[in-house]
Amino acid sequence: MALTDARIRHAKPRERDYKLADGKGLTFLIKPTGAKLWRFRYRLNGRENMLSVGKYPDTSLELARDRRDARKLLAKDIDPRQRANADSI
Numbered sequence: 001m002a003l004t005d006a007r008i009r010h011a012k013p014r015e016r017d018y019k020l021a022d023g024k025g026l027t028f029l030i031k032p033t034g035a036k037l038w039r040f041r042y043r044l045n046g047r048e049n050m051l052s053v054g055k056y057p058d059t060s061l062e063l064a065r066d067r068r069d070a071r072k073l074l075a076k077d078i079d080p081r082q083r084a085n086a087d088s089i
Contacts, residue, residue, distance in 0.1 A: 008056060
């Protein structure tokens with residue numbers, strides 16, 4: 001089930017970290033401190049990796065989904081983490 005903006009806004013912190021799945025590897029992590037973070041999990045060359053996509057509300061649901069589309073890089077065997085690091089320089 002895909003996330004909605006309302007569900008994200010109303011997600012409350014709990015005693016432990018928890019995740020809400022959006023699909024295609026994109027998850028929304030809610031920390032006990034109230035921090036809300038976007039994460040993208042993917043596999044490359046048989047290894048699982050994770051890419052931090054951004055912090056909510058700075059990174060909206062729409063923007064997180066756009067960044068998740070780094071899957072296009074995976075199809076070309078390019079690691080999205082290395083691409084993100086190169087773009088930030």
